[in-house]
Amino acid sequence: MTGSSETTINEPAVVPADMGETLVDPASFANPDKVHEVLGWLRANRPVAQVRADGFDPFWLITKHQDVMDIERQADIFHNGDRSTVLVPSKMARAIEATMQSPHLTRSVVNMDDREHRLYRALTQSWFMPGNVKKLTDRIRTIARVHVDRMLGRDGKCDFVSDVALHFPLHVVMEILGVPEEDEGRMLLLTQQLFGARDPELSRQADAVDDPDKMLAMFQAVLGDFNTYFTKLTADRRASPRDDVATVIANAEIDGKPIAAHEANGYYVLVATAGHDTTSASTAGAMWALAERPDLLRQIQANPALIGGLVDEAIRWTTPVKHFMRTATQDYELRGQTIKAGDWMMLSYLSANRDEDAFDAPFDFRVDREPNRQIAFGYGAHVCLGQHLAKLEMRILMEELLPRLDSIELDGTPAWTQSNFVSGPKRLPVRFAVR
Ligand code: HEM
DSSP: OOSOSSOOTTSOOBOOHHHHHHHHOGGGGGSHHHHHHHHHHHHHHOSEEEEOOTTSOOEEEEOOHHHHHHHHHOTTTEESSSSOSSOOOHHHHHHHHHHHSSSOSSOSGGGOOHHHHHHHHHHHHHHHSHHHHHHTHHHHHHHHHHHHHHHHTSTTEEEHIIIIITHHHHHHHHHHHTOOGGGHHHHHHHHHHHHTTTSTTTOSOGGGTTOHHHHHHHHHHHHHHHHHHHHHHHHHHHHSOOSSHHHHHHTOEETTEEOOHHHHHHHHHHHHHHTTHHHHHHHHHHHHHHHHOHHHHHHHHHOGGGHHHHHHHHHHHHOSBOEEEEEESSOEEETTEEEOTTOEEEEEHHHHTTOTTTSSSTTSOOTTOSSOOOOTTOOGGGOOTTHHHHHHHHHHHHHHHGGGEEEEEEOSOOEEOOOSSBOOEEEOEEEEEEO
């Protein structure tokens, strides 16, 4: 192991207790500088080390870009299905196992492995491949223009998150899925209650934030609401198929048999949540950078080809998905540490995206970073299905918005969602002038 004198070769390297507590606490993620300070120290001193935090099963924290890629590349050894794919307190993990007879609250591709994963992923994959996504360009541009016009009509001030970033990707993915516009508000609320469950401002039940029992009951209630909605959607698309992803999921067969209702619901929930909150976060991240750096807007207006670089850099900078967990299926040596079969591991995309060995000056926001090997979409078998869509949406929004802005700056204090899973700016007050 690198840089530690406190451990012998046979004992696992351990993340210092105060750092471990910081990383398991969703509230820390409202202050990204604090989290980056911890992750930076770990990359330099204990890049593969165990977190042993009160209330959590021990897990290995993987902080280096190269290691995250190496682990993701070996999906046959590092499984998604065997234990929770997101960090949950031990008490909640046991309660989920007892009530669901599975380590997961939903059954979806993120929680599957090997052949099963490939088959379920293949059901919708063609919808999200670059060729198909490209066909949506004109429609996405029309939607982007509506949102840009609305923003620019707001008298020079808005909260970019609640006025633009939340609704534009939501509308795009709901159209692809096949959820009508009048139900988008409900989808947004349920998504925020799921991903923002530990943020008292977004949670359905603020007193559940520090109580694993109440938290589990709340997750089940939110998922129950999603399921009620999607069960009706399945019935509708079986009766009257359309050209949308809901129709594909509702009528999907694996090995010649229809998929189970809870599998269809798990699939819808994944697309209906992962498909917008993440893109909203990185879209807001891009605008935050532009609002803090007037030179960026000028640089991009002078050379619109830099918009692609802005999109990649904003995704790296924000890293909306902070982690996913894996479980080792066999003993594995990494940087002198022995990860044992059955061990739980956290892949820190947040850390990997600021790794000094993968990026020059990783703490600089550079729209001309070339190459930009950001790993915010993961890698390997589970790599984000929606990555091409997310990038296309962000590019189109910026193409429509930036030429029309004369200036944009912060108009108050932005705030981050408190979550160590999916998080980004939850408030971004800006003041702007139109050209
Ligand atoms: C998986 C990030 C947008 C759908 C993932 C993973 C990450 C991620 C980190 C796990 C990858 C891994 O384990 O290697 C993001 C980010 C986004 C984004 C940062 C936006 C900036 C989207 C969109 C969709 C989507 C727009 C639309 C459908 C999915 C699905 C999976 C996934 C279905 C599961 C894939 C699998 O397990 O095989 N995403 N995502 N994501 N994402 Fe995204």
